[in-house]
Amino acid sequence: MEHKKEVDVSEWYNEVVEAAGLCDKRYPVKGMNIWLPYGWKIMQLIDKKIRKEFDATGHSEVCFPLLIPENEFQKEAEHIKGFSAQVFWVTHAGDNPLDIKLVLRPTSETAMYSMFSIWIRSHADLPLKIYQIVNVFRYETKQTRAFIRVREIHFFEAHTCHADAEGSEGQIKEDIQIMENLGKALALPYILHKRPDWDKFAGAVYSLGADLLAGEKALQIGTIHQYHENFAKAYNILFEDKDGTHRHAHQTTFGLSERLVGAVVGVHGDNSGLILPPEIAPYQVVIVPVPKKEKKEVVEGYAMEIQKLLMDAGIRVHLDLRDLRPGNKYYDWELKGVPLRIEVGERESAGGTVTAVRRDTREKITIAREGLADVVKSLLTKVQADLYERAAKALEANIHWITSIEEGRNRRGILRFNWCGSEDCGMGIEKGLDVSILGIPLNVNARSGRCIVCGKPTEMIADAGRSL
Amino acid sequence: MEHKKEVDVSEWYNEVVEAAGLCDKRYPVKGMNIWLPYGWKIMQLIDKKIRKEFDATGHSEVCFPLLIPENEFQKEAEHIKGFSAQVFWVTHAGDNPLDIKLVLRPTSETAMYSMFSIWIRSHADLPLKIYQIVNVFRYETKQTRAFIRVREIHFFEAHTCHADAEGSEGQIKEDIQIMENLGKALALPYILHKRPDWDKFAGAVYSLGADLLAGEKALQIGTIHQYHENFAKAYNILFEDKDGTHRHAHQTTFGLSERLVGAVVGVHGDNSGLILPPEIAPYQVVIVPVPKKEKKEVVEGYAMEIQKLLMDAGIRVHLDLRDLRPGNKYYDWELKGVPLRIEVGERESAGGTVTAVRRDTREKITIAREGLADVVKSLLTKVQADLYERAAKALEANIHWITSIEEGRNRRGILRFNWCGSEDCGMGIEKGLDVSILGIPLNVNARSGRCIVCGKPTEMIADAGRSL
Known part of the structure; x- marks a missing residue:
């Protein structure tokens, strides 16, 4: 990227x-x-x-x-x-x-x-x-x-x-x-x-x-x-x-x-590419074998076992057997935003484990083969919830209360303010700040104040922002 | 209809x-x-x-x-x-x-x-x-x-x-x-x-x-x-x-x-409407309760049990609880071609059975509640195979070998004949019989004869027919 x-x-x-x-x-x-x-x-x-x-x-x-x-x-x-x-x-x-x-x-x-x-x-x-x-x-x-x-x-x-x-x-x-x-x-x-x-x-x-x-x-x-x-x-x-x-x-x-x-x-998404929520990821898990040459067959055989195990549990899983270095594969699947990467090498195959890496946090987790599907499933549920949580916090952090046009000038994200509701004042805000009025946010409590354009007292709140 | x-x-x-x-x-x-x-x-x-x-x-x-x-x-x-x-x-x-x-x-x-x-x-x-x-x-x-x-x-x-x-x-x-x-x-x-x-x-x-x-x-x-x-x-x-x-x-x-x-x-389809192959039927089974008034609740309760049983087995099933006479429901679902109708009345509910009726043959079959899903599944497989078989026989029976244009005049279905392969003779057949040449049938053995238009000896066979 x-x-x-x-x-x-x-x-x-x-x-x-x-x-x-x-x-x-x-x-x-x-x-x-x-x-x-x-x-x-x-x-x-x-x-x-x-x-x-x-x-x-x-x-x-x-x-x-x-x-x-x-x-x-x-x-x-x-x-x-x-x-x-x-x-x-x-x-x-x-x-x-x-x-x-x-x-x-x-x-x-x-x-x-x-x-x-x-x-x-x-x-x-x-x-x-x-x-x-x-x-x-x-x-x-x-x-x-x-x-x-x-x-x-x-x-x-x-x-x-x-x-x-x-x-x-x-x-x-x-x-x-x-x-x-x-x-x-x-x-x-x-x-x-x-x-x-x-x-x-x-x-x-x-x-x-x-x-x-x-x-x-x-x-x-x-x-x-x-x-x-x-x-x-x-x-x-x-x-x-x-x-x-x-x-x-x-x-x-x-x-x-x-x-x-x-x-x-x-x-x-981030600077490595997509990050897909598990519920809509074409592949929820990608398996990348990391074999030393002499152990290729053993490790790939183990990878196939893992694949079958996850597939049978209804998880959308892909086993990447392309003739590429593991690092290149990691790069590809990060770009494509696969929520969970599972690496299996000699150590994993010998020990009956896998190493899972979360796309969103890059956290590495060792998981035993025994009960793997259940652990992966709850991990995917966790990723899904964490992505929502993270985005909700980012949204919250980017809502800026302003009490004047001036205050909005250097603000990005969503600007929130009192507005009298008139189209004239609405246009004043849109032109003054080069934003679009998104409207009255539902589920946000009214708040007494003055319209940031005409100064009329009002309880009405509106949001504005710049569009992607 | x-x-x-x-x-x-x-x-x-x-x-x-x-x-x-x-x-x-x-x-x-x-x-x-x-x-x-x-x-x-x-x-x-x-x-x-x-x-x-x-x-x-x-x-x-x-x-x-x-x-x-x-x-x-x-x-x-x-x-x-x-x-x-x-x-x-x-x-x-x-x-x-x-x-x-x-x-x-x-x-x-x-x-x-x-x-x-x-x-x-x-x-x-x-x-x-x-x-x-x-x-x-x-x-x-x-x-x-x-x-x-x-x-x-x-x-x-x-x-x-x-x-x-x-x-x-x-x-x-x-x-x-x-x-x-x-x-x-x-x-x-x-x-x-x-x-x-x-x-x-x-x-x-x-x-x-x-x-x-x-x-x-x-x-x-x-x-x-x-x-x-x-x-x-x-x-x-x-x-x-x-x-x-x-x-x-x-x-x-x-x-x-x-x-x-x-x-x-x-x-x-037939004169009562569609007949859908089970593999592509939106509902593979429709359940119609046939209760006497005083037993309505019991019979509908039993019908719901049957529905759940079939649904859990992955069968696409619909329970018709509309406020209509059973006969009207039968008519509707025959028109819509549902492969199997299951009737449940007082007798069925008391005896732990259902009465299944095949849309294609109208055959009535009593099936015990015990093991019902498996029996229904194999019945649907049978319906699917029988529909194919019946259609294959009808197709076979409607292929008519003709050795002259004259012979084709009163024939419907598919006309099969020797053809020299020339466009002129092809057009002669199309115009002479008001048909379209469908082409050379693959998987049909060559057969020596004479082109039905020009009389040239040929091994090539062609089919023709009228389009729907």
Whole structure:
């Protein structure tokens, strides 16, 4: 690794995603990268966690078409305004112009909701809870960055319909719990913010964003939107209630994306490369035999035994038998962030032990072959918890309370302050400090003070930060 | 079910995919359907089988971008000729025309191969074996049909590069074995055909197609292509060989798609709906309690016990506790093709048994609670094998040897005949009988005879059929 995380997190990030074999950025369309096997495997393990959460809460997985007809796309006014500058248009098929132009979905509200209006007839059809994992397309004009700001996005979207506001508010609560579970699974502590009005999702009544810190830069890893009847009115999603009246459904969405991979890289990685939380590591353990020449067969045989033992216990394990020096192998697997390296040499094979080395702390631990799988499992659990803990402390340590614009100037990380809530003062903060307002942090107690721009007394607290 | 399979297999097919909840065809873009939860689950189970086969043979999963720049798309002459009439073009982003137009991939040769030319440097980089599961887009002009002829296609594609012709021929052999394994997993017997030259894949040296019969109509379910150096020359895929010379790689591809779902529907289904092979059934067993009113709690409690027992044994089982008559539930699950229905009533609960009913044969079997999971497992294995057997016999019975065009006129299914191999005679057969030549069946012994068009003596045999 050429770049240091503490010197320039952006350059370090760009280097590590490539060096660890997560993606190839040389594909000849800007902002569209190739998922390489290792990166794709991490993404699939994350998708599996996501599916588990949403299946367990009664969501069904579907898959809608990519292309949305222009007329469907343009039914909800705010939504179009938000997205029309950044959609890709299909205008021709073969040599012929299409009668109706088609949009590559930037998100699927406008693909799904005219179907919802067919599917939903009565209160018995509610709640409707579906999700899909698909690629979406956005013509980003800002500088692109692998996994974080790309033009083809591996995307998760849940869409729900409810009979009333109470139902859709209940869904938001469920979503917040799901986000928490996912944060744990990926060892990603975050702050949940209610976005300021000017930054809510196009068409939403309000938006929540889960923001974390990668290095000292803010990164949104998940969004939850309350639509209430906004889209239902535009797409005519009506149901017959118990009393015979027809009402519009109340809707919500939950969005996640490949940014989760970017967040794992940015939050946990160090100057030797990735550090993967065990729950989403393609290999949780890598075994590197360190034989003297004359003992090669014995040591490799022992390594295979160890591999089988761990594999049988359901641990994702890889035995590295490449014809390379052990030191080179260590370097590779550190770069790829494998949580636990197991070294076996002559001494280990003779003594019936292994030497385990934690990627996160580099701590060396001797473990007996007897009961190995259980010890490794609890070690992996410990690594997972420690990564979360470490990141949570780093996040906490990087929240800076400021009482004036001046105080924020030399602060990095997350700036926290009293804010009167007006857009004018919000803009004053954003411009004055070259930050974005992340919003009102949920789960943080109100605190009396004065708006750091206009000085008005207020209990409201807001967070701001610079984005990766 | 309104339509009968034996009367009109096409209409029957259209009805069953909708009635069983596999997809919704009302999406407002022609040939682009919505995968509903049940259909999507079947597809995912099939994808899992596919991944298992390709992972086990040393292929790595990747994911390339959807969009291909016009200049990359146009590098291999035959390939463009084959696809240019049926690609969708992205020409604008936001309000602005793009500098370089982008194609929605109809297949990924032209997306991947300029990257291969970067990735591959030396013989040590070979063989390169990758695959991806993505959606591809083809502007079909023929009538569309769910899963079988659509414009957005859920697609599997493996791409390999080898040092020489021997390597790429070895890959074809491996592919043939994989196709065989998948045919078994999906209970889909097929005939492997070497396609006639005029029908090979655009850019291939030769193409193999796996064809089966749905009703009496032919359906291609997989294709294997030998490219040798055709694409490597167009995309400059060169490697330094051991002797220091630079050579072009030899390439192959293997393609599968959502057609596999269509094939499962078409081959196994009957006039009551789907019949799913247990290996890819979302629910392998459905439990329907049949209680008298006063015993409802007892019987449902027993049903839950049975469910747990089967679930713990790793069987995909669903307990249907809906407030419906048992007969309605039977109807639903027959439509959805669940391989085994388990009925539990007062008698079963008292006697410690269950009554199992096979979807394929409707056979009723009483099974004791003791050892139930094992019996159910072997029953599912039997169902799987029987479905394959039944389909293989139906395929066999529908191959008709003909010695003249005249003899083929009133024959359906697959027509088999001697053919001199000329395109003229091939066209004569296709037009004379309104069929497509499927090609030379592999694994069928040559047989001396005369070409049924020109009368020339020949040992070559070919098959033809009408497509679903």
